[in-house]
Amino acid sequence: MTLATRPTPLVDNWNKPFWAACAEGKLVLQRCKATGKCFFPPAPVSPFTGRPDWEWITASGRGTLWSFVVFHQSYFPGMRDELPYPVVMVKLEEGPYLLTNIEGLEPEALKIGMRMAVRFPGGPEGFVLPQFGPEA
Amino acid sequence: MPPDPQSPAIHLPWPLRDKVAFVGIGTTRYGNFPETDSYGLGCEALNAALDDAGLTPAEIDGLIVNRIPSYERFAEMMGINPQYCLLTETPGRFSGVSLALAAQAIATGAAKTIALVYGNNGRSVRMLYGGGDSQWSPWGMTSPGAIHAMMWQRHMHDFGTKHGDLGEVSVAFRHHATLNPVAVMHGKPITLEDHATARPICEPLKLLDYCLINDGAVAWIMTSAERAKDLKRPPVLLSGYARQDCFAYGSAPADDYWYPTLSACRSVYDRAGIGREDIQGLGIYDNFTPTVMFSLEGLGFCKQGESGEFVKGGTLRLGAGRWPTNTSGGHLSDSYMQGWGIIAECVRQLRGDCGARQIPDAKVMQYICATHIAQSLILRRADA
Numbered sequence: 032m033t034l035a036t037r038p039t040p041l042v043d044n045w046n047k048p049f050w051a052a053c054a055e056g057k058l059v060l061q062r063c064k065a066t067g068k069c070f071f072p073p074a075p076v077s078p079f080t081g082r083p084d085w086e087w088i089t090a091s092g093r094g095t096l097w098s099f100v101v102f103h104q105s106y107f108p109g110m111r112d113e114l115p116y117p118v119v120m121v122k123l124e125e126g127p128y129l130l131t132n133i134e135g136l137e138p139e140a141l142k143i144g145m146r147m148a149v150r151f152p153g154g155p156e157g158f159v160l161p162q163f164g165p166e167a
Numbered sequence: 168m169p170p171d172p173q174s175p176a177i178h179l180p181w182p183l184r185d186k187v188a189f190v191g192i193g194t195t196r197y198g199n200f201p202e203t204d205s206y207g208l209g210c211e212a213l214n215a216a217l218d219d220a221g222l223t224p225a226e227i228d229g230l231i232v233n234r235i236p237s238y239e240r241f242a243e244m245m246g247i248n249p250q251y252c253l254l255t256e257t258p259g260r261f262s263g264v265s266l267a268l269a270a271q272a273i274a275t276g277a278a279k280t281i282a283l284v285y286g287n288n289g290r291s292v293r294m295l296y297g298g299g300d301s302q303w304s305p306w307g308m309t310s311p312g313a314i315h316a317m318m319w320q321r322h323m324h325d326f327g328t329k330h331g332d333l334g335e336v337s338v339a340f341r342h343h344a345t346l347n348p349v350a351v352m353h354g355k356p357i358t359l360e361d362h363a364t365a366r367p368i369c370e371p372l373k374l375l376d377y378c379l380i381n382d383g384a385v386a387w388i389m390t391s392a393e394r395a396k397d398l399k400r401p402p403v404l405l406s407g408y409a410r411q412d413c414f415a416y417g418s419a420p421a422d423d424y425w426y427p428t429l430s431a432c433r434s435v436y437d438r439a440g441i442g443r444e445d446i447q448g449l450g451i452y453d454n455f456t457p458t459v460m461f462s463l464e465g466l467g468f469c470k471q472g473e474s475g476e477f478v479k480g481g482t483l484r485l486g487a488g489r490w491p492t493n494t495s496g497g498h499l500s501d502s503y504m505q506g507w508g509i510i511a512e513c514v515r516q517l518r519g520d521c522g523a524r525q526i527p528d529a530k531v532m533q534y535i536c537a538t539h540i541a542q543s544l545i546l547r548r549a550d551a
Contacts, residue, residue, distance in 0.1 A: 038304040072302055072418055097422065098321035101370040106298035106309045115367075118308045120317055120419060128419040130308040143324040160305050 034153040034160055036109030045073035048087055053159045056151045058090045060125055071127035092149035093166060094123040099141050109155075121147055121163050135164035181407060181438035187270040188395035188402035188549065189514045190280075191220025191388030197351050197502035200382045201291040205235045208384035209286030210244060216282065216386035221399035227388070229278025231255060231265050233285045234505070241284065251278035259452060262506030263534070263542040267408050269389050279390060285507040286384040294380060302418050315455040316372040317420040322457065323371070326472030330371050332479070333456035334362035337375045337499055339484040340453065344496030346485070346524035351381050352500040376456040378498035385507035387514070392549065403517045406531075407439025407545040414539055421539070428541035429465020435533070439545035443467070446545070447529045448516055449483075449492040450509040452536040453499050459483075459492070462535040466543060485524060494524045510534055510544075517548045 040050060052059040060069040063077035064084045076083045099119040105111050117138045121129050133141070134152050146166040154160035193215025195208050203211075209232065217223065229251035232238045238254040251272050255261045262285065269281040297310030322328055341357045344350035357375060365374040395402035411431035416422065436442055451462045460474035468490065469477035481487030485494055495501040495512040502508050513532035515521050530551035536542045 037307070038300065040305045041300050041302070070417065078415065098317045098324070098420070100313055100316040100320060100372075101367070102307060102313065103367045104297070104310075104369060106295070107304065107307060110307050113307070115370075116307055118303075118306055118313065118317075120321075122422075127417055128422070130303045130419055131306050143321065154305070158305070 035155060037155045037160060038107050038109060039155045040158055045075055049073050050158060052089075053151060053161055056159070058092045058149050058161055059087050060090045060123070060127060061085045062088045062125075069123075069125040069127055071129065091124045094121040094129070094147055094163070096120070096141060096143055096145045096147055097122045097128065098143060101138060117141065119147075119163060129161065132162050133164060134162040183270055183274050183405070183408070184438060184440060185404045185406055186392055187273050187389055187405045188392045189387055189405075189546070190390050190395045190398045190400060190402055191216035191222065191386070192511050192514050193217070193219055193386040194504075194508060194511055195384045197349065197381050197383040199290045200288065203288070205286030205288045205384070206241060206244060208288065208382060209235045209241060209284045209386070212286065212384035212386035213245060213282055213284050216388050219400060220388045222280065222388065227280055227282045229269065229272055229281030231269055231281060231283045233257070233261055233265055233283070233507070235284060235286045247282070249278065251281065258538070259454060259505035260536055260538040260540040260542065262510060263408075263410070263536050263544060264540060266387075266389075266405070266510065266544065267410065270405055270408065273389060273391055279394065281389050283387045283389065284384065285386070285504060287504065288382045289380050289503070290382045296380070310369065312372060312377055312455055313369040314420045315457045316369040318424060318461075319457040320371050321422075322424060322460070322472075326475075328460070328472065328475040330373075331359065331363055332475030333376055333460070334359040335478040335481070336453070336456040336459045336483060337362045339478075339481060340493050340497045341500045342484055343494050343524055344500035347495050347501060350496040350501040351379050352496060372455060372457075375499070378454050379500070379503045381502055383502050383504055383508075385504045385511050387507075387511065395549070401518050402549040403514045403546050404549050405544065406441055406547050407435045407437075408542070409433075409435035409438055409544070410540060410542045412540045416539070424461045424464070424471075425537050425539070425541050426461070426465050426471055429462065429535070429537055430467070432465070432535070432541050432543040433467055435543040435545055439547075441531055441545055441547065446531045446533050447491075448494060448513075448526045448532050449490055450513045450532060450534040451492050451497070452506050452509065452538070453493060453497045456499070458537045461537040465537060465541065466535055485526065491526050494521060494526060506534075506536060513546050517546060
């Protein structure tokens with residue numbers, strides 16, 4: 032199994048800083064200045080005010096497992112070797128959800144509500160994909 | 168944030184109650200038809216609906232098409248030159264949205280008689296509902312089925328429901344398909360054991376939690392309740408429609424099971440002037456078995472978290488339970504017509520057209536669709 036053959040992220044003007052930070056091993060989020068709340072995916076405006084009044088912050092990289100699934104069906108040629116693979120839905124401490132995968136953890140050990148932390152083991156060329164494992 | 172179900176804007180008097188009627192219904196055969204396409208199938212369904220209503224294309228002055236690539240080409244093919252024309256978005260939630268748009272157009276005089284035509288050749292073109300580039304594809308997250316799998320996993324954690332609870336839904340709808348000679352899964356009954364041991368697709372969901380993918384088309388013809396009286400078939404009235412959208416989920420699975428927005432749609436009863444106990448049967452958008460559970464909870468058929476107990480013992484099964492649901496077999500076992508076929512079945516039930524799968528003396532039917540655009544509508548027989 033390798034992250035090198037994963038589908039390449041769709042980069043746009045709003046998420047470019049997110050991917051640049053991932054490449055440096057940092058998880059960043061946009062934070063609405065008016066409400067102090069974070070949001071994801073990256074966007075031109077805060078969904079809490081509709082205004083372009085936000086800033087990038089470095090997230091804690093910690094969260095809890097909200098739910099998870101295990102794919103048996105192949106949708107991406109570059110992930111065929113990973114089947115069956117889990118996708119986890121992590122609620123970050125800052126509020127937003129990420130759909131991501133696990134690293135350093137067996138799928139059998141997944142337990143909803145468990146604490147998880149980000150890590151950056153690799154990705155398709157030019158990118159590093161955040162993955163989640165047990166909190167250190 | 169999702170809207171507060173206690174104070175939704177839609178708790179207002181509904182001026183369209185019983186103003187608009189279904190007067191023609193047409194469906195094609197369902198299966199794999201590489202010799203035609205969504206245009207060919209759409210024409211076939213519309214001709215069936217025109218025959219059903221006793222109308223000609225020249226009498227259609229409004230046209231809404233869905234999953235047919237071009238309204239312009241379709242109108243050209245059928246020789247329809249309307250005063251109101253529209254192509255709606257492809258997700259299944261747009262069957263109900265299209266219906267509401269047609270009702271609004273008729274009520275405001277934008278058109279008198281509207282043909283709504285859905286055509287899908289997803290089977291023969293090997294349509295894959297998943298893959299491609301999207302927000303989450305680098306993590307392998309894709310497909311509507313996976314979204315519902317994620318939600319059901321959490322539902323089991325929150326409320327103690329089980330994967331086996333979903334089997335009651337699959338088995339009931341498959342039973343209905345055995346009573347419906349044109350259903351794709353006609354003649355192929357299943358058991359709870361079959362559901363439990365089916366091939367996993369995206370766990371916790373398995374094959375029999377997923378809808379079919381097949382070719383086919385559905386057409387409805389709608390007009391004013393007044394004009395409907397002069398047409399061939401007994402009119403079926405749109406008594407109530409309620410809708411509440413929520414797009415605040417951050418492109419992730421809905422972490423509230425759409426409960427607030429579906430709860431807001433309970434206003435459909437007030438809008439229709441019809442209580443839940445006056446309803447004989449249901450049509451529920453069943454792209455995956457969990458949506459049926461979310462719909463039943465959201466609309467208040469049972470308390471949140473209790474859908475597993477609620478459906479046990481054949482509650483949704485014709486001849487066995489109080490709430491016969493998706494009597495054609497639904498998306499799981501009849502045909503994946505994205506709500507269009509389920510609404511057509513509700514109309515047919517109210518006209519007494521359903522033969523072996525007829526709900527005795529069906530007077531009122533309710534349709535529910537659980538998505539980011541939560542909707543419910545109530546249809547009734549004009550003479551009921």
